Amino acid sequence: MIRTGGEVLVGSVLDQGAGGDFPRSFVVDPIGTKVVFGSGRFSSHLVPEVDELGFSRVLLVGSSSSRPLLEAAKQQLTTRSVAVFHESRQHVPGEVVDSVVPLVTENGCDGILAIGGGSAIGAAKVAALKTGLSLIAVPTTYSGSEMTPIWGMTEGDRKMTGRDPRVAPKTVIYDPDLLQTLSIETAAASSLNALAHCVEALWAVGASPLSYSAATRGISEIMSGLERIADGDGTASEQLLVGSYLAGLTLATAGSGLHHMICHVLGGMYDLPHAKSHAIMLPYVLAYNFESLGSVKRMIEISFSTDDPVGRLVNLQRALGGEWTLGSIGMPEDGVGRAAVEVELSDQSANPRSLINGDVERIIEAARTGADPRSLMLPRRRMRG
Template sequence: MTLDFSYTALPGRVAFGRDRAADLIASELERLGLERVMLVAGEGEAALAERLTAGVRDRIVTVFDGVRMHVPNAVAESARAAAASAGADGLLSIGGGSTTGTAKIVALTSGLPIVAVPTTYAGSEMTPVWGLTTDARKETGTDLRVLPASVVYDPALTQTLPAGMAVASGLNAMAHCVEAFWGPGANPVTSLHAAAGIRALAAGMRARASGAEGTEAADGEDSLLYGAYLAGSSFAVAGSGLHHKICHALGGAFDLPHAQTHAVVLPHVLAFNAPALGASDAQAMAQALDADDAVTGLRRLYADIDAPSTLAELGLTRAQLQEGIGIVAARLPIPNPRPVSPDDVAAILTAAYGPEA
C-alpha cells in the first residue's frame, strides 16, 4: 500500500462521562486556571446551565443568553461586549451548535479559551470553524482561536432531546462524517475517524428510533455522542465542501433550521458525489452503513429513523428555492471531488426541495 498524505492533529482536550458534566466542568475550569468566566447558554438551556454550574458560581462573572441560530452579527456584537465589560478570562458554553457558535465568535476577536458542553450532536465543539450571519448572508472561516480548549461530553445531557431533534442533530453529525471523506484536507486518518463516526451515529439513531429503554437506550446515547465527537474531529481536519456550502447559504439566507437542513440536503449531495469517490472510501462508507453502497445505506437509515426529507417541509418556498440556487451557484467553484456547475446546483436543490418543486 502506497500512502502520500499529511495530517495535522488539532489541540484540545475531551472529557467524556455519563452524569459527570458538573464535576468535569469544575475540573476543566480549574485545570485551565479560569476564574472570571462568561457563561453562554440560550434561554432554553438556562435551567440546565444553572444546575451544572452550581459548584462553580464563584467563577462565573456574567451570563449571555441571547443565543440565536446562525449567529447574527447583532448577537455577536452583544456577546463580545458582554465578555469585555465583565472582564472575562474564559467562556463556558452549555448548549447546542448555536451556543457553541456564539462562544466561538467571541473567542475569534478576544482569544478567550472555551470550555464547551454540547447538548446536541452538532460536532462544532471539535472544530476551529466559526460562522457569522450579516444581512442574510452567512460567512464562515477557520481560526484556531475558536477551537475549544476543553470539551465535556455527557450522554445524560443529550438523552432528553426530543426524538425529532435527536434525529436531525444526529444527521447533522452524519453530514460532517460523510463530507470528511471528500473535504479539501481529507486523508486516511480523517476517513478512518469518519467511518467510525458513521457507524456509531447510525447505531445510536436506530436505537433512538426503536424506542429502546434502559441499558440499551443508554448504550445508544453513548454511541450517538461518541459518533458526534468523531464527526466533529474528522470534519475539523478534512474541511468543508459542497454540502456545507449549500447548507450554510440556505441557513443564512432564509433562517432555516440548521440541523434539519443538513439532514435533508445530505442524501442528494452524496448521490451526486458517489460516482467520484475512490474505491476504498466508497467501500468504507458503505460498510459503515452496513450496505453494498453508501447511497442505499444512507437512504435505508433515513427510512428507519423517519428523517426529515424535503426543504419544503422546513418552510422553504418555491421563490426562495430559486433564490437559493442563485446564491449557491454564485459561490462556485466549490471544493468537491466532482466538478459542480450551476445546473448541478439547481438539480441537487430541486431534488432536495421535494415533489412540490
C-alpha cells in the same frame, strides 16, 4: 466482513463492527482540544477543567433550552460565574454578537463556558474570536461543532464562516447523561448533521488517514445509534455522542465541501434550521457524488454496511418519522435559483463530480420537494468480465 446487497464488503477499521471495542470513557488531546468523555463528567469535571485553564471570571453562554444546565454550572462555579448569556440563536445573527461580546469587557471575564447545542457553541466561538478568550464547551446535542476551529455568523441574509484556532475550545466535556432527554426529532437532526461531517470529510481536500479512520468509525456509530432510536431504544446517547465527537474531529481535520456550502447559503438566506438542513441535504449530495468517488465509494459502502448507502439513509429517515424536505422547513420554491447562484460563486472545483450548469439548482430542488435522491446519481459503472 459485511455481507449485503448480494456481495461481501471487506472492511478494515470496521471489521469489529459498530460499538465493538471503542473505549467509552477517555481523555485525549488530539488537535489542541482536550476531550473529557463519560457519564457524569459534567458534574465531576467542570470545576477541575475550569481550574486547569485558570478561569476566575467566567461568562456562561447558552440558549433558552440550556437554562437549567447554565444554572447548574453557576452553582458549581459559585463566585467565578460573573455573567450569563442565554439568548443564542442559530446561525449567530449580528444582534447576538452585539449582545454577547460586550459582556466580556463589562464583567472583566477571562474565560468562556458554552453549554448547549450548535447555537450556543457558535455564539461562544464568535465571542472567543472577538475577545481572544479561551473556551470550554459542554455540548447538549450531537452537532460536533465543538471539536472544530470553524466559526460562523450571519449579517443580513449572508452567512460568513471561517477557520481560526482561537475559536477551538480548549476543553470539551462530553456527558451522555445530558442528552438523555433530547426529543427524537432533535436527536435525529443533529446526529444526521454530524453524519454529514463524516461523509463529506471522506472526499474533502484535507482528507487524511486520521480523518478517514475517524469518519468511517463515526458513520458506523451514528447509523447504529440512530437505528436504535428508530427502534425505540432510549439509551443510544452515549453511542451517538461518540459518533458526533468523531464527526467534529473529521470536520476539523479534513474540512468540508459542496454539502456544507449549500447548507450555509440556505441558512443565511432563509434562516432554515441548521441541523435539519444538513440532515435533509445529506442523501442528495451523497447521491449526486456517489458514482464519482473512486476508492472512497467502497469506504462509504463499508462504513454504511451496504452497497446502497443512499437507500439506507432514506429508509432511516422514514423510520425516524417526520418530514425530510427543505420545503417542510421553510425553503421557498422561488428561492432555489437564487441560492444555487450563491453556491456556484464559491469554489467547488474539488467536488468529486464536476458541477455543470444547473446541477446545484437541481440538487436543492430535489431536496425541497423530497424527490428520490437516487434520481441524481450517475448510472452505475459496470465491471467488465
